[in-house]
Amino acid sequence: MTTIAVNGPSPYEVVIDHDLNAGIAKHAKATGADKVMVVHQPAIAEPAAELAEQLRAEGLYVVVEEVPDAEAGKQVETPIRLWDRLGEENFSRTDAIVGLGGGAVTDMAGFVAATWMRGIKVIQVPTTLLAMVDAAVGGKTGINTSAGKNLVGAFHEPSAVFIDLQRLRTLPAQEIVAGSAEIIKTGFILDPVIIERYEQDPAACIDPEGFLPELIARSVAVKAKVVGEDLKEAGLRETLNYGHTFGHAVELRENYRWRHGNAVAVGMMFIAQLSYAQGLIDADVVALHERILRNIGLPTTYEPGHFDELYQAMTRDKKNRHGNLRFVALTGVGNTTRLEGPSVENLRAAYDVISS
Structure with missing residues (x-):
């Protein structure tokens, strides 16, 4: 296991290892969350279900939300839908979102977390190489508009980032x-x-x-x-x-x-x-x-x-x-x-x- 500390206003760690679902669930529980929303892309519905099962095993209430793939998932309609679901499920400031997927998901999930009740925890779990080394680390979040990419967003640091090297073996x-x-x-x-x-x-x-x-x-x-x-x-x-x-x-x-x-x-x-x-x-x-x-x-x-x-x-x-x-x-x-x-x-x- 490699652990890299990210210092700043809200320090956190980037964990690099294999088979990290159990560690992700333990971290989510340790944040004090009662509820977790797992946001994922269509191609990783099965890994999202596996992670949700591990989170539930820690006693957490889990909501799983699928969003469109790639940049289509960063249009303004997506966060509106997720905000509505968070409201329906009574997510509070102590709860959390997990962004499971590529950079588009980590960007957008982080933006939803940054804006729901002016900021709840987000745990980033990148599944593509691009997201592992770029989007998931650093606290930049955003969505796209017709004017350009990521022009609407917020700085919102994750509570942790988990890079599972096992996922590299399944990438094209x-x-x-x-x-x-x-x-x-x-x-x-x-x-x-x-x-x-x-x-x-x-x-x-x-x-x-x-x-x-x-x-x-x-x-x-x-x-x-x-x-x-x-x-x-x-x-x-x-x-x-x-x-x-x-x-x-x-x-x-x-x-x-x-x-x-x-x-x-x-x-x-x-x-x-x-x-x-x-x-x-x-x-x-x-x-x-x-x-x-x-x-x-x-x-x-x-x-x-x-x-x-x-x-x-x-x-x-x-x-x-x-x-x-x-x-x-x-x-x-x-x-x-x-x-x-x-x-x-x-x-x-x-x-x-x-x-x-």
Whole structure:
């Protein structure tokens, strides 16, 4: 078992191990909850039922709620339905929600917990690699609107996060590849050892029996360090958005049909090219991005002809200030800076390179 402490206003632990249902149930009971709502996606109805049975064995009253898969579950209709159910079941401020699923579920379940009675406990149980290393850790919650992704949300730290490595064995290979983009991101911004592992043996990095468990722990440790120092994204936490400004624009243009990790991978290539043009990094660092991403099957290009639409989406990014686009950029592997107000011409030039 690996346990990583996340410090901050409401400290909690991330537990990484196998077969964690009993531990999840004991933790839920220890929080003082009498009732627990388990929120899950359709594909994991059976694991949700198994977890609910374990929770009931601890003497808890359990409500199980299925929500639409992926980003469809983050539309405003979903939290409205869950709020209504919480009211019907008389959930109080001492009760809890368990978010069991991918990043869309942990985002949305956390948002419902943050807003019900102005905040009840949420226990995050991510079942995808992306959720394990990104969405479930850090207390960011949110839903989507037509204006963009996660523009409506709240900071609401979980009472605990449980990462069950057993679930990696049931994930499709493409889900592991896509989720790896967020691991690679944490390597580029803070932990060069992660980048070394992907250079050393790309296949082992997407193998649940290879480097992947170590990479998950390293990536979570990066996020724990960052959010422990800056929960509400006043400064340092923005570094976790490396590759996300352009990536979120791609997701919006694709109506969220692209996997988040794939969009972030292209976003990292975009900011690498922009940073190179601005003199922040050399060509070797750009080539390193492309090599690592391609070697595990992540995309490094986007189709041409859509700059204006993508640019408009980037102007709505949450990091922007006073009308200026702001990007997290690198000055080298493990070192970040902020690139503020690049010209439209430079942005277009970076796009032209990755879409050529």
